[in-house]
Amino acid sequence: MSVNQAGLEKALEAFLGGKDFRAGVISSTRGKRQRTNYVVELMPDGRYRVLMEAQVGNKSEEPDHLFLDLPALNDKDLTLWRGNEESYFNFDFAAKEEGFANLLRNQFKIDLERAARIPANKPK
Numbered sequence: 001m002s003v004n005q006a007g008l009e010k011a012l013e014a015f016l017g018g019k020d021f022r023a024g025v026i027s028s029t030r031g032k033r034q035r036t037n038y039v040v041e042l043m044p045d046g047r048y049r050v051l052m053e054a055q056v057g058n059k060s061e062e063p064d065h066l067f068l069d070l071p072a073l074n075d076k077d078l079t080l081w082r083g084n085e086e087s088y089f090n091f092d093f094a095a096k097e098e099g100f101a102n103l104l105r106n107q108f109k110i111d112l113e114r115a116a117r118i119p120a121n122k123p124k
Contacts (some may be wrong), residue, residue, distance in 0.1 A: 003087070005112060014048060029072040029089065
């Protein structure tokens with residue numbers, strides 16, 4: 001497996017710096033209620049996309065892509081919130097954004113190290 005670390009890192013930082021990060025975490029939070037997980041797919045050309053885990057399919061078809069599980073907010077206090085669900089999620093995300101970004105960066109590092117240990121497929 002050949003891993004384009006620079007391209008994958010570019011994709012991760014683009015995701016973390018954009019509006020899709022907040023939207024993905026909120027989708028992940030809502031999805032947990034139906035036992036649905038969300039991931040961000042990082043592509044070696046620097047692109048990314050947020051997917052439901054069920055949409056991922058066979059990861060071995062894209063061995064140079066990384067799939068990171070998106071964290072979820074804790075919505076147990078939502079019933080005590082005086083605003084609507086969206087404002088609660090926005091407020092909670094703002095408080096946890098840096099921690100979530102660090103969590104994803106650590107997951108990224110671990111996944112890259114794991115990928116580096118997988119021997120490349122050699123033609124027979």
